[in-house]
Amino acid sequence: MAGMPETWSRESPVCASRAEADLLGELQRRILEALPEGGATLDAIAARLGFSERTLQRRLQGARLNFQQLVEQLRFEVARRHLQQGELPLTEIGYQLGYSEPSAFSRAFRRWSGASPLAYRRRVAIGA
Template identity: 35%
Template sequence: MVLSNEASMSAVHTISKEVSSSDFVPTGIYFKHSSRGDIGVYESHFGCPVHFESGRDAVLVSNESIDTPNKLRDESIARFFDRHLEQQLNSLKGDIDLQQQVRRAVGNVLSEGVPKLSRIASELNMGARTLQRRLSEQGYSFQNVVDMAQKELAQRLLRETDYSLAEVAFLTGFAEQSGFTRAFKCWAGQTPRSYRLSTR
């Protein structure tokens, strides 16, 4: 399977170079599997950065490459691939909301304490390094998302329940109320008590 994926990606790369009316250079190549050797060899072959354990097999191209005319200019083939691309994009919509998926998964277990990255990655059926990298590609870190989950849950509990501040602190993953109060002030610019009063 690994060799088949690499061969298929190489074939896509070769065909794209042959049919492009300008020099075709992808901006990145992505493989689900781990590297079988020196990554430099792969990058020399494809002429761009190559990423392994990325969660998918894919060729990343620039907008300029996409807009470059195809030498074949076959309208029926173009329509076929347009439909196929649309289907693939629809199937990947979940990736766009990855940080929301992580935030939801974190929020579900905060009462047990702040979860480790590896636990959340496992719940989302991916490796820890893959999750970390994909969050980074979207401009987030795992800690950013944990903070957002804690803030979101804390605000909801303060608005909608009569739990004490100590209970809210515990339910949002804090061992002490003082730590919760400091964090909440950073998130919301006011103390938990002031936030609760302002929303009642």
């Protein structure tokens, strides 16, 4: 995948401790909740977690995580899932991911996958 960070999960060796894995899980959940509202920013997520922005930055750094890369990875995973299911219009997928314009979603998806959202959906639909 062009432009995508390595995949992080709770089982990943990137998470060295249980505390890091717990932080990652909670962070992912809070980011996913905030995406449709357009509020998946470091300061907003820190507030949702009850941390100062600096504390969250330190915790992320200690877990070798990058906030913006994590947001992008989650957006890509959610976009792929919606495109594979084929039920939502592309504009709605973009809005659910926090993009204010369909063109911004389309550009981001092309950066992540090398294909437009529509081309990806068509490719998945025919099983290619």
